[in-house]
Amino acid sequence: MTEPRVWFITGATRGLGRAVAEAALATGDRVIGAARDIGPLAELAGRYPDNLVSLPLDVADRPAVGQAVDRAAATFGRLDVVVNNAGGLLLGMLEETTEEQIRRHFDVNFFGAVWVTQAVIPHLRAQGSGRLLQVTSMGSGGGVASVGPYAAGKAALDALSQSVAMELEPFGIRVTIVQPGGYDTGLYTVGTTATTPDPAYEPLRQKLAELWGDDAGPAPGTAAPVIMALVGLPDPPLRLIVGSRSYDLVQQMEQARVAEYRSWEQLSRQAPG
Template sequence: MTDARVWFITGATRGLGRAFTEAALDAGDRVVGAARDITPLAELAERHPGRLVALPLDVVDRAAVMATVDRAVAAFGRLDVVVNNAGGLLFGMVEEATEEQIRAHLDVNFFGAVWVAQAVVPHLRAQGSGHILQVTTMGTGGGFAQVGYYGAGKAALDSVSEALAMEVERFGVKVTIVQAGGYDTGLFTLGTTATEPHPAYDDLRAELAELWGDDAGPAPATAAPAVMELVGLADPPRRLILGGASYDMVLAQLDQRRDLYRAWEDLSRRAPG
């Protein structure tokens, strides 16, 4: 068991967090799973005695994050893989969202992830190793109607994670931005806060519902093998898109943006700088 890795996973009770927790345990690793309600981890802990520690945590609470990470390190003596996964969805048009909804959403999806990063980096730096997986989304390259605030929070985390990677790599710490596709994580049900619909957007809402359809996406467990391979790499990539269809969509978005910039290159170059 001396070669077993130690994971710290937020949002470990469902979706991708649960899938990664189970995959790590099945691989013989040890896991500290954190979530606001850790009850769903009880049976998993029974199946893997001594290798899963479940800690209650609301990532919005910075002081609680710091204390919980200290407890996680104390549980197994180190951290090797940190999965910054906890998050939710604010679903609705930009105009519809209240200030309270927007701030609460960013508190979880952006600030919560930042608090976790700030809490784990001193431990990883001291041990001279570690791999932080920042779970964002394949949609960070541009906003999309009805999920603009979700994309905004993940895009902000994406940018901070690029900076973090540059800052900690000299200490032997790796950072990978995991751009997850549309898995059936419960994000659009259990993890959703919805705005009050404005009738002005009824037509657009109907168009989007038809565009997205009823397919909830593949099971989160199907993403786990790629992540297990990722954390086994000596030199992991700074970015990884999870999902073949998502990979194609991201590259198409990049091509569209490149084409747009080139179409207006002349106007861009008229401005000095």
């Protein structure tokens, strides 16, 4: 019989984090679900009293992250899968964004993941195994108007995680950058901080609203089977796009990027470096 895996999931109360927690528990795995407000996990804990531990945690608080990870590792004796999922959305044009808003946004979306990653590495290295899933975004390869800080934070985590993957592979730890598309995770509602709108950007806002439409996207539970399949792979990818439509969109963005490089190749090659 295969030993149940132990998951540590941040942002476990909603969206992809909650969906993955439910999927892992359904297979008999054990889950430490972390979030600032663990109240929404009460019902799930009632269904899985022996396999789910709820842990209050603000990932922006580095000392608290270290304590929480140590506690999580001690709870079931190991950590097999770490999912850096906690995050939020700062919605607004850069000119409208306050220093406090953008710093808080990076504290959660980027530095929060960094603190968790730093804290789990010693535990994973000591046991000589582990999976680290860094949840970024299908848009981490480029920005879109009004969500620039969000895209920047995800891009930073993407780049850092690629470096970390190289650092940790010799220890039997595999890193995958999970790039989900537009799922109905609550990111654009309860997970959103909005700037004070400047009327100068109203035409652009209207254009973006028409472009995005009202479709909130599929339920995050539809993505959970992909994550479960991913952690079962003996040789997982460094990056994985989650979502059929998202896959197509990312390919289009990558092709457009390459096309632009090639169209300016002559100018690029005028420099010897």
